[in-house]
Amino acid sequence: MKMINQDTICAIATAQGGAIGIIRVSGPRAIEITSHLFIPVQGKPLTERKPYTLTFGKILSPQGEVIDEVLVSLFRAPHSYTGEDSTEIMCHGSSYILQQVIQLLIQSGCRSALPGEYTQRAFLNGKMDLSQAEAVADLIASSSAASHRLAMSQMRGGFSKELAELRNRLLHFTSLMELELDFSDHEELEFANRSELNELAAHIEQVIARLAHSFSVGNAIKNGIPVAIIGETNVGKSTLLNALLNEEKAIVSDIHGTTRDVIEDTINLQGITFRFIDTAGIRQTSDTIESLGIKRTFKKMEQSHIILWMIDSTDVKGRLEELQTEILPHCQSKKLIILFNKSELLLPIQKEELATMFANIETEKLFISAKKRENITTLEEKLVQAATLPEISLNDIIITNARHYEALVQALNSIHRVQEGLQSDLPGDLVSEDLRQCIFHLSDIVGDVTNDEVLENIFKNFCIGK
Ligand SMILES: Nc1nc2c(c(=O)[nH]1)N(C=O)[C@@H](CNc1ccc(C(=O)N[C@@H](CCC(=O)O)C(=O)O)cc1)CN2
Numbered sequence: 001m002k003m004i005n006q007d008t009i010c011a012i013a014t015a016q017g018g019a020i021g022i023i024r025v026s027g028p029r030a031i032e033i034t035s036h037l038f039i040p041v042q043g044k045p046l047t048e049r050k051p052y053t054l055t056f057g058k059i060l061s062p063q064g065e066v067i068d069e070v071l072v073s074l075f076r077a078p079h080s081y082t083g084e085d086s087t088e089i090m091c092h093g094s095s096y097i098l099q100q101v102i103q104l105l106i107q108s109g110c111r112s113a114l115p116g117e118y119t120q121r122a123f124l125n126g127k128m129d130l131s132q133a134e135a136v137a138d139l140i141a142s143s144s145a146a147s148h149r150l151a152m153s154q155m156r157g158g159f160s161k162e163l164a165e166l167r168n169r170l171l172h173f174t175s176l177m178e179l180e181l182d183f184s185d186h187e188e189l190e191f192a193n194r195s196e197l198n199e200l201a202a203h204i205e206q207v208i209a210r211l212a213h214s215f216s217v218g219n220a221i222k223n224g225i226p227v228a229i230i231g232e233t234n235v236g237k238s239t240l241l242n243a244l245l246n247e248e249k250a251i252v253s254d255i256h257g258t259t260r261d262v263i264e265d266t267i268n269l270q271g272i273t274f275r276f277i278d279t280a281g282i283r284q285t286s287d288t289i290e291s292l293g294i295k296r297t298f299k300k301m302e303q304s305h306i307i308l309w310m311i312d313s314t315d316v317k318g319r320l321e322e323l324q325t326e327i328l329p330h331c332q333s334k335k336l337i338i339l340f341n342k343s344e345l346l347l348p349i350q351k352e353e354l355a356t357m358f359a360n361i362e363t364e365k366l367f368i369s370a371k372k373r374e375n376i377t378t379l380e381e382k383l384v385q386a387a388t389l390p391e392i393s394l395n396d397i398i399i400t401n402a403r404h405y406e407a408l409v410q411a412l413n414s415i416h417r418v419q420e421g422l423q424s425d426l427p428g429d430l431v432s433e434d435l436r437q438c439i440f441h442l443s444d445i446v447g448d449v450t451n452d453e454v455l456e457n458i459f460k461n462f463c464i465g466k
């Protein structure tokens, strides 16, 4: 086993306030350094003990003062979480004690671990691939049965197995291509004909496409069901966001074009997480920043499962046309709810007129007042009804990670180029190049081809001690 990291690292692995606090030590000198401050109550020193044992003893300061009575567990490389020699010191859960022990470890030659460094070492030492390491962070963050299930399956290598299979298929494909290149003057040879390659490419395309598409569901489970709040400027989108979140998250004003960038936050309704997305109001504008915001509005609309299209009930001229030409075409396979806002300003007869005007549009409609918080509870109920996520079973591979999604989209583009190349009888070596690209992007997911910068980005979001 290659040992890339020579430093021995330490960190508190437990949250503050518990009865017990655990310090993790990992690296080539982990056992020796721990043994330096730890005296077993009886028997051999730690350095001479067997792995997977627990030893009771005390932590002593250099002055001989007892800092704590502790249990120490012992792991020997490669049989530990990181694949390195490791110990865990289980102290009484006082942050004073834990800090003291950390300081003693540092004085004896450890350094403080960076966020995610244990898991990063587990990855570098071949204990898991990158998609499994990323799932560890998801597992810690998981807050529902569904997100827990997805993270657990990914951590246990479900996705890795699927990718390995895909790569095997691609390698099979390349070898067929190469055979075809080698025997290009023998057209009667059957094993590498174009139709066989076409079939294989179609199959691979299908698998990659399925995985990439699963991100829509995976992302909704992990980050909340995306709900975009869309409409012209000043209809009250930001007011509604604040009402739903119960917080002054977005700036509200009577100035048109107040919201220029996308604002998002989540709430939980009856156990379902929704991610509300307040967008820049749609209008014709010559302001470049604002028009960038409006572009993002349409992009967010694409990515959302539920669209709340909002109008100002006191200003409905042209809205029906807008709905039919600009909104409905973007709402296929999405749930649309039409919100007539500022409805507290309408007389009952005006409400009836408005309802009649939109009577032919077959979607959910609701009169609300975002400002007076009228009918917000009814809206929440409608949201819960609209929130359908497919039941996922243990064997479903579902992408929850944006990095994996990007890589799959790239892989999908490559395989599409392969298919086009086959169709237009491109020379085999050119098609092979696209195949190699496809393999490259899939390798990116499991971390076979990854560079330091990518790793740093992934692990910096972990907690310290993980
Ligand atoms: N105290 C403690 N609890 C913990 C962890 C830990 O590091 N320490 N974990 C950390 O996240 C998780 C458990 N994960 C672990 C994964 C592998 C090994 C390990 O020793 N693996 C060896 C031996 C496996 C075997 O017996 O077959 C190996 O991979 O060779 C330990 C913990 C959750 N609970």
Ligand SMILES: Nc1nc2c(ncn2[C@@H]2O[C@H](COP(=O)(O)OP(=O)(O)OP(=O)(O)O)[C@@H](O)[C@H]2O)c(=O)[nH]1
Binding pocket: 232, 233, 234, 235, 236, 237, 238, 239, 240, 251, 252, 253, 254, 255, 256, 257, 258, 259, 260, 279, 280, 281, 282, 341, 342, 343, 344, 345, 368, 369, 370, 371, 372
């Ligand atoms: N009477 C009434 N006024 C409202 C209601 N909801 C919002 N407003 C007012 O409408 C104005 C615009 O509200 P915003 O929430 O900023 O509207 P917006 O759609 O986010 O606007 P942009 O970000 O500019 O696109 C503010 O003055 C709000 O107080 C409502 O239900 N009734």
Ligand SMILES: [K+]
Binding pocket: 233, 234, 252, 253, 254, 255, 256, 257, 258, 259
């Ligand atoms: K506004």
Ligand SMILES: [Mg+2]
Binding pocket: 237, 238, 239, 250, 251, 258, 259, 278, 279, 281
């Ligand atoms: Mg706004």
